[in-house]
Amino acid sequence: MSDGIGTLHELRAALDARKTSSVEIVGRCLRRAEASHESLHAFVGLRATAALREAEAADARRGRGEVRSPIDGLPVAIKDNMVQAGEPTHCASRILEGFVSPYTATAVEGLERSGAIVIGRTNMDEFAMGSSTEHSVEGPTRNPWNADRTPGGSSGGSAAAVAARIVPAALGSDTGGSIRQPASFCGVVGIKPTYGRVSRWGLVAFASSLDQIGAFARTAADCAWLLEAIAGHDVRDSTSIPEPAPAYSGALRGDLAGLRLGLPKEYFAAAGADAGVLSAVRDAVAELERAGAKTVEVSLPHARYAIATYYAIANAEASSNLARFDGVRYGHRAAGAKGLTEMYCRTRSEGFGAEVKRRILLGTYFLSAGYYDAYYRKAQQVRTLVRGDFERAFGVCDALVTPTAPETAFRLGEKTSDPLTMYLSDIYTVSANLAGIPALSTPCGFVDGLPVGLQILGPALDEATPLRIADAFQRITDHHQACPGGSA
Amino acid sequence: MPWGFGVSGADDAFEVVIGLEVHAHLRTKSKLFSPAPILYGAAPNHSVHPVCLALPGVLPVLNEYAVELAIRASLAMNCDVHQRSIFARKNYFYPDLPKGYQISQYEEPLATGGWVDIPIEGTGGTAHKKRIRLTRIHMEEDAGKSIHDDAIAGSDSTLVDLNRAGVPLIEIVSEPDLRSAEEASAYLRAVRSILRFTDVSDADMEKGHLRCDVNVSLRPRGSDEYGTRTELKNLNSFRFIEDAVSAEIARQTQTLREGGKVRQCTLNFDPQSGRTSVMRIKEDADDYRYFPDPDLIPLLLAPEQIERVRSELPELAERRTERFQSECGLSEYDAIQLTASPAIANFFEAAAKQHGAPKVVANWILRDVMQALNALEWAIDDSPLSPDALARLIRMVDEGKTTVKSARGLITELVESGGDPEALIAARGLAAVSDAGIIERAVSEVLAENFENVALFHSGEEKVLNFLMGQVMRKTQGKADPARVREMLARALRK
Secondary structure (H helix, E strand, O other), X not given: OOOOOOOHHXXXXXXXXXXXXXXXXXXXXXXXXXXXXXXXXXXXXXXXXXXXXXXXXXXXXXXXXXXXXXXXXXXXXXXXOEOOOOOEOOOOXXXXXXXXXXXXXXHHXXXXXXXXXXXXXXXXOHHHOOOOOOOOOOOOOOEOOEOOEOOOOOOHHHHHHHHOOOOOEEEEEEOOOOOHHHXXXXXXXXXXXXXXXEOOOOEOOOOOOOOEEEEEEXXXXXXXXXXXXXXXXXXXXXXXXOOOOOOOHHHXXXXXXXXXXXXXXXXXXXXXXXXXXXXXXXXXXXXXXXXXXXXXXXXXXXXXXXXXXXXHHHHHHHHHHHHHOOOOOOOOOOOOOOOHHHHHHHHHHHHOOHHHHHHXXXXXXXXXXXXXXXXXXXXXXXXXXXXXXXXXXXXXXXXXXXXXXXXXXXXXXXXXXXXXXXXXXXOOOHHHHHHOOOEEEEEEEEEOOEEEEEEEEOOOOOOHHHHHHHHHHHHHOOHHHOEOOEOO | OXXXXXXXXXXXXXXXXXXXXXXXXXXXXXXXXXXXXXXXXXXXXXXXXXXXXXOOOOOOOOOHHHHHHHHHHHHHOOOEEOOEEOEEEEEOXXXXXXXXXXXXXOOOOOEEOOEEEEEEEOHHHOEEEEEEEEEEEXXXXXXXXXXXXXXXHOOOOOEEEOOOOOOEEEEEEEOOOEOOHHHXXXXXXXXXXXXXXXXXXOOOOOOOOEEEEEEEXXXXXXXXXXXXXXXXXXXXXXXXXXHHXXXXXXXXXXXXXXXXXXXXXXXXXXXXXXXXXXXXXOOOOXXXXXXXXXXXXXXXXXXXXXXXHHHOOOOOHHHHHHHHHHHHOOOHHHHHHOOOOHHHHHHHHHHHHHHOOHHHHHHHHHHHHHHXXXXXXXXXXXXXXXXHHHHHHHHHHHOOOEOHHHHXXXXXXXXXXXXXXXXXXHHOOOEOEOOHHHHHHHHHHHHHHOHHHHHHHHOOOOXXXXXXXXXXXXXXXXXXXXXXXXXXXXXXXXX
């Protein structure tokens, strides 16, 4: 992998020094994506012609001295659940076969406005439901560190593409950990901003109150650039945060003096996580202390209810959000059905995979008369308690650090037959979605050759603090520079 | 009546209990959660947007003007408008419901309480008011239309038109306070009048702006408990409502009389046969799996905002009818006629103000203008006639510049095509003959031609004067001012 693509910052410097061009960079990304297709399967679609044309335009802009942003002319991948006008969006599902969007997601518009070039769409668990990228109609993505392992999910394609140096950065979406867990499994940085920080307009909904678009890159500084392109208020999303997004790059000062890091005791309990993972995370905490941070133990007493609460809310919302895929207006429609009910039943039976059906059924049940109070309403009440836990914790610290996932990348097929075990893969990540707070994962070591992720959570609206901590950590460690397959 | 009962209200043994759910389109330019324009009569699926089509990734954004109109309607119906309300998803599958759910309000509606007064006739023809309580008013979006018509869709298929999908509605739910088909229809008329006078809705039933579901049940007279109710769906004219409710009351009465039980169900009314038929039996309540829409934040209204809308509420028909009686000296009947729509009331007020004599103006509108409009099947705002033009025409009559007859003859033309009354009077040669010479000449000619009648007059047959008047008017082609003619004729006869 010696021709691996550099980071956004490296590529920016090379462009500014006229050592390369956007056309050359984008061409290399596209070649690497194609070359790795069989072995990795990170992408479900490439827009080679359009991307090269846009690269030419970016080169021309640069020639005229009209660079739009630090990521102008640089390649980015997007997850297959964000729409771009004229391009297919399938959410790795058969039910959206043939669908081409007539409009563009706000986050993708942000990339376009910044001059970034979308080279293609990445693989994912169908409708972002899963933690392994195995639930894809296109087949699974593999982990660049070990082809027998999953890249995590649901944004596994984006994480794998960045880890394999196919593309310097990618967008993903995170409903319960779908950015952070694959970032952890693939050894890259993945950030889920505060709920509402990035508009959901054009993100195909899984669970509306939890979904959030975020970024993958190999450094915190690259993530900051990407967030600056996509964050901010959007009138088309009623849940969008009205305040303007801060300038994240400016917060990366490398200094952690006086910063208070909270260690939630529930997340470090020996019973929960793999010993190697916990040890890597403890080492990372020690590094941060050496860099000037203070640590304090905090408690998140409702953390143990987070998974149950999350699955009640996420599935309830999903059961309603996915009702629009009915074969009437677009996507797959069962052939030869007699009558409306048969058309609905067969279309949805054929169009959705097993995991999506499971969640629709569960969600429908949670919202049903007689069960609503016991499940959905109760889950909303617990959600308030989980949010309260974090508010109390942030009263005594500036950020929380935890493992991102209880383990390293698991084997392909290992958990597909046991959904409940799969769901536990999100045990450390779902709380941030329930509370709506920002959280990222950054590489902090290896166990048996597989990356471990350190999760850093900040208070609502404050993506800058986790980014600043991750950036400082990257200045004093080199875990994020390790490259699958050896040299970078 | 097919069920053999002519009564639409109470039977001796049973009391009728009726509640209405009225859906009214709000008069906005765009849809409730989408920027798509609302264009009645647009080609199918031409006033749509990705939001109305429920494309993957779209999100709803609330139309604030729709909220303003919903608040206005709620306040006009005396409701308590809540500072916090919640949009919820009502989940069900149907091809004209693109998202698979309708955004409505459920647990926390915009407004609750309130009432609408309806006029009812008491014993011995006395009129009084009955207060119908409202349960709630909430906002929701309309669905699209499924077209099953063989001629359009083919015998085997259904076409979907999503132009209507997402059009803002309010649903006004009454308490079961209505006791007859006539009361139900009077209530709906009162609601329509309020919606129109507040400019909240065009409330045109034929165009589907106003739709109505009626819940009907019977109970033994004197009982406090409600009987099992049935629901009549989508009644789209006042006539149908009265007929359908009467038919349903008759059906339930017969069922109960025969010792049967009324089953909870949804009914269809066939206006051709005048019968109701069961569309769907409701064994259990439908499970729509309502939950708060996570794409929308709670609708929060500042008390000042609610009070501002209250302070800007226009005068409603009821209040205006009273004012037309007290300020303009109109009869109750005339005042009610002139407040049938905000347009006619506004027209009357403007013309009356311009002219100065409201009663005179009211007569002209109720007699001549209405007649011309009815002939054209027009409403007042379909006509180019301005209040100012009508006032000027009436003033010309007052001043003897034209005759009543000429002016009345001109009204049809003014109602249909508009125009300047002075210019038209001149162009049509309808100016009153006020030249004393011309009238005098006509008078002497008539007296000369009718000497027998003149003699009769002098012998005391004063009725003859009217005949002579007519002769003079004929000679002047009706353009002479009749008062003037009478005066000159009388003077000439006395000579």
